[in-house]
Amino acid sequence: MSIAFDILINGLFLGGLYALFGLGLTLIFGVMRIANIAHGEIAIAGALALFTLGAELPVHPLVLMPVVFALAFGVGWALQSQLVNKVLSPDPMPALLLTFGLSVVLQNLMVELYGANNRSIDIGPVKTASLEIGGFTLGYLPLAIFLLALGLFGLLHLGLQRTRLGRAIRATAQDGDIVALFGIRQRRIFALVMALAAGFAALAGMLLAMRSTITPFSGAERLLIAFEVIVIGGLGSIWASYLGGIALALVHVASFYFDPASGLLYGHLTLLLFLLLRPQGIAGKVVTR
Amino acid sequence: MTRIVALASFAVLFSFPFVLGGGALALATEILVLLAIAQSWNLLAGYGGLLSLGHHAFVAVGAYLLFTVTRDVPISPYVMIPFCGVGAALLALVLTPILFRLREVYFAVGMWVAAEIVKIVVSRWDYFGASSGLPLYAARRIDTGLLPSMGYWLALVLAAALCIGLMWLERSPWGLHVHAMRDDEVAARSLGVKTDRIKAALFILSAAGCGMAGAIGFMGSLYVSPIAAFDINWTVYAIFICVIGGLGSIRGPVLGVLLFIALRETLSATPGWNLIALGLIAIALMMFAPKGLSGLITRFQTRPMATNKG
Numbered sequence: 318m319s320i321a322f323d324i325l326i327n328g329l330f331l332g333g334l335y336a337l338f339g340l341g342l343t344l345i346f347g348v349m350r351i352a353n354i355a356h357g358e359i360a361i362a363g364a365l366a367l368f369t370l371g372a373e374l375p376v377h378p379l380v381l382m383p384v385v386f387a388l389a390f391g392v393g394w395a396l397q398s399q400l401v402n403k404v405l406s407p408d409p410m411p412a413l414l415l416t417f418g419l420s421v422v423l424q425n426l427m428v429e430l431y432g433a434n435n436r437s438i439d440i441g442p443v444k445t446a447s448l449e450i451g452g453f454t455l456g457y458l459p460l461a462i463f464l465l466a467l468g469l470f471g472l473l474h475l476g477l478q479r480t481r482l483g484r485a486i487r488a489t490a491q492d493g494d495i496v497a498l499f500g501i502r503q504r505r506i507f508a509l510v511m512a513l514a515a516g517f518a519a520l521a522g523m524l525l526a527m528r529s530t531i532t533p534f535s536g537a538e539r540l541l542i543a544f545e546v547i548v549i550g551g552l553g554s555i556w557a558s559y560l561g562g563i564a565l566a567l568v569h570v571a572s573f574y575f576d577p578a579s580g581l582l583y584g585h586l587t588l589l590l591f592l593l594l595r596p597q598g599i600a601g602k603v604v605t606r
Numbered sequence: 607m608t609r610i611v612a613l614a615s616f617a618v619l620f621s622f623p624f625v626l627g628g629g630a631l632a633l634a635t636e637i638l639v640l641l642a643i644a645q646s647w648n649l650l651a652g653y654g655g656l657l658s659l660g661h662h663a664f665v666a667v668g669a670y671l672l673f674t675v676t677r678d679v680p681i682s683p684y685v686m687i688p689f690c691g692v693g694a695a696l697l698a699l700v701l702t703p704i705l706f707r708l709r710e711v712y713f714a715v716g717m718w719v720a721a722e723i724v725k726i727v728v729s730r731w732d733y734f735g736a737s738s739g740l741p742l743y744a745a746r747r748i749d750t751g752l753l754p755s756m757g758y759w760l761a762l763v764l765a766a767a768l769c770i771g772l773m774w775l776e777r778s779p780w781g782l783h784v785h786a787m788r789d790d791e792v793a794a795r796s797l798g799v800k801t802d803r804i805k806a807a808l809f810i811l812s813a814a815g816c817g818m819a820g821a822i823g824f825m826g827s828l829y830v831s832p833i834a835a836f837d838i839n840w841t842v843y844a845i846f847i848c849v850i851g852g853l854g855s856i857r858g859p860v861l862g863v864l865l866f867i868a869l870r871e872t873l874s875a876t877p878g879w880n881l882i883a884l885g886l887i888a889i890a891l892m893m894f895a896p897k898g899l900s901g902l903i904t905r906f907q908t909r910p911m912a913t914n915k916g
Contacts, residue, residue: 352711418888425881544715582726596707
């Protein structure tokens with residue numbers, strides 16, 4: 318009983334982080350109909366950037382997180398406006414190959430600069446502190462990450478639903494060419510979306526490096542997790558990704574408990590199961606191009 | 607004329623094992639194996655429009671079939687090679703109904719996930735030697751002195767067969783359907799071209815090519831392990847070779863593999879920077895010359911005509 322509760326709580330908390338990894342990917346696909354193969358590498362680059370900044374500046378890593386978010390936002394904007402926008406066409410192949418090239422460059426650059434060692438961002442005693450409720454222990458850090466992710470999803474939801482810019486993004490996702498007729502610059506919306514996606518990815522990478530450890534090679538598995546989150550959740554809404562994150566995290570936490578050597582195997586199998594039995598995902602609408 | 611040149615160059619390539627030393631022959635075999643993998647990947651991506659990030663699974667499955675079947679059944683490893691292709695094709699056939707639910711953008715990552723699953727299963731299963739891998743037990747039954755030459759010839763035949771197959775594809779009636787699909791999928795479908803069936807066929811054929819290439823490649827090293835066989839770099843190299851040479855053309859991967867090997871041998875002291883350079887080249891080519899070297903050559907050849915037309 319207590320094991321089931323442990324798995325449930327840990328899965329729920331980890332799910333918030335997974336959802337954050339998926340968020341950027343689902344935004345990019347929703348608006349531009351492409352995928353960013355370098356998504357995982359951007360996340361890990363964010364964590365390593367925080368690592369370097371934290372070593373150079375006498376400030377707590379938590380204070381530096383917004384700085385790294387802003388940096389990643391700028392990188393995402395530049396990536397879209399200088400590179401990806403120039404190869405966009407109805408055929409997604411050039412954009413996929415370009416971001417694939419970028420992922421190889423980023424991964425090997427990080428290996429050259431940082432080495433292949435495991436790293437973790439030290440945020441002090443908060444990391445292991447926990448709260449005890451009725452005999453169950455809840456870690457403060459996983460809880461905080463879960464709440465932060467929830468808050469960010471809420472903010473993004475409000476931004477998308479209530480602001481002019483959010484309306485422009487949603488309209489571009491529906492039909493970018495028509496939106497252009499109303500004087501909205503499609504390519505700037507694309508740049509904004511890629512910038513947000515890179516920012517969220519970097520944030521997720523930093524939080525991951527606080528919770529556990531990363532290496533420059535961790536980007537690949539992060540891309541796969543982000544991808545599984547959005548397919549299992551269902552495309553078409555950011556909250557679907559949140560559900561997908563929790564579902565995938567529950568599978569990972571449970572499989573880590575019952576079969577520790579399995580790695581991400583059961584998460585991958587869950588994806589195949591969903592593709593076979595419920596390709597639209599848990600909460601997804603059937604999306605047509 | 608072209609046929610004579612092709613036959614003559616095939617004859618020259620065929621004689622390599624009599625002329626070249628061990629190291630040079632091994633490099634030539636490696637080039638042909640890489641060409642076969644890249645040409646198979648090109649078949650799916652360049653002709654079918656589907657980008658796969660998981661083709662190393664087919665390379666590995668072909669290699670593992672060779673090592674396990676020749677261990678348990680007294681069949682010659684050389685005879686086994688085509689069946690390794692069949693095995694990889696069967697894996698693709700099984701994956702088709704699952705992965706084709708993903709649209710082309712996510713087929714790429716979905717295929718990667720499939721490769722991860724096969725990798726984890728193989729590296730946990732004792733039948734496949736688990737994480738430590740398997741030696742080529744069948745080597746006891748064959749003359750290992752001939753192995754490098756046989757490996758080279760098999761790789762040559764496979765690479766040549768793939769190039770000729772693509773040539774046939776470009777000229778055959780079925781190839782016209784593939785062309786129509788590549789140019790405008792919706793229009794092709796409206797004219798009765800069965801695009802899903804074409805994509806599945808290309809996927810299965812491309813898996814078969816990779817399976818045979820993997821079997822030939824690992825036969826020469828007499829040893830297979832999950833880390834070497836399921837190395838994502840098989841896929842990464844295939845992509846770089848196709849992008850550099852030119853996606854969707856027959857000569858593209860041929861040019862690409864030569865340039866790839868030249869670059870690798872020049873930067874061999876720093877393997878990390880080697881991949882960084884390749885990645886940057888791929889990005890630049892996507893921006894300025896998406897059809898790669900092959901496209902640049904075509905552009906250079908047709909420029910006078912274009913100016914004549916004014």
